Amino acid sequence: MVALIVFAFMIVLMYFNAPIAICTGLAALIGVAVGGYPLMVMVQRMFTGLDSFTFIAIPLFIMTGRFMALGGTTRDLINVSKVLVGFLKGGLAYINIVASMLFAGITGSAAADTASIGAIMIPAMVDKGYEKDFSVAVTATSSTIGIMIPPSIPMVVYGVAASASIGQLFLGGIVPGIMVGLALIIVSAFYAKKRNYPRDEKVSLKEAAIILVKGIPAMMTIVLILGGIIFGFFTATEAAGVAALYSFLLGAFYYKEIKFRDMPKVLVEVAVITGQTTLMIATASALAWLFARQNVPAAIGGFLTGLTDSRFLLLLLINFWLLFVGTWLDLSPAVIIFTPILLPIAVACGVDPVHFGVIMVINLGIGLFTPPVGVCLFVACGIAKCSISSVVKAFIPFFVAMVSVLLLITYIPGLVMWLPGLLK
DSSP states (O other), X not given: XXXXXXXXXXXXXXXXTOOHHHHHHHHHHHHHHHTTOOTHXXXXXXXXXXXXXXXXHHHHHHHXXXXXXXTTHHHXXXXXXXXXXXXXXXXXXXXXXXXXXXXXXXXXXXXXXXXXHHHHHHHHHHHTTOOHHXXXXXXXXXXXXXXXXXXXXXXXXXXHHHTOXXXXXXXXXXXXXXXXXXXXXXXXHHHXXXXXXXXXXXXXXXXXXXXXXXXXXXXXXXXXXXXXXXXXXXXXXXXXXXXXXXXXXXXXXXXXOOOGGGHHHHHHHHHHHHHHHHHHHHHHHHHHHHHHHTTHHHHHHHHHHHHOOOHHHHHHHHHHHHHHHHTTSOHHHHHHHHHHHHHHHHXXXXXXXXXXXXXXXXXXXXXXXXXXXXXXXXXXXXHHTOOSXXXXXXXXXHHHHHHHHHHHHHHOTHHHHHHHHHHO
């Protein structure tokens, strides 16, 4: 009964557009009071939810993304993408997707990808004759690759919540992230042929070589992060620190676009974003504890297993639920709240915790461009200066493509577990 009251209260607050942290925090507080627990428990559970060394990676990855955006790295990655796919029909769409795949390995944040890549690519695509709805759809959907290809802030959060190896989660997200990118490219190719989109300007072999060489330092960030974790030079948290330092040195001394006078502004931005993220994690941790005390995981597990004992159907139901949750609840709180509820069910079905983590992150990532809460959709529409209703139709083929990839990785575990198993 307490859990139902809490859930209903949270939904009401969301209906009135209260911030997610406020929704989960007040809902947890109401549950603690109604359940007869001491109010101090709320503070203790919020503190405990953040009391993990691994979470230091979050502000460091956010800082890496800000340094990369300021330092000219985004521009170089887009230029590399032009060399790779710009000569194809509808080239700017492919450039957008490939740039997101490259940028994903740096920021670990879908919203950061949308803002950084979208600010350059959406105006460029519209100027070249691409419809605004298609430009927004490509940008918002491809930016979600940022939470699949490492580093990934949501995977760090899941790793803490599930006590899973973050290094293996990072590796497990690589193949699915590439598959999503290819799926979006296929959809874009269909649009390019149907709407007769132009090719991007061709570059000479000499220019291509110069662009690729110039882009090597930017792409080395990915090598530093993944290589360091894979070969055991440092943990995921230490990798975030190395990436932040490297991106600062790159922007300050290689590109010479980051000035020391910019540092206070950057640090304030990082602090604000970190504060928002960690407050959501803290309040969601308190809510997850409350649900556990009210035996919600056992009740949901019993309900689902009572419906069917088929592994196929159980995983399908979990996917449907997570897709629904992603449309109204932000990613980090959703991971904190639903990992303790759904992970035991998945493990009982024979799903590895690393495999389930990737499934969960991709599910909730799709929600980042799905109304009503989709943050990437809001950011992309803000850049394009258009309404959400005017672009929703263009999102449908991209949504179908991403769900198809989701189902493939759900029922073919090797697509996720092959790389972690190979390099374990």
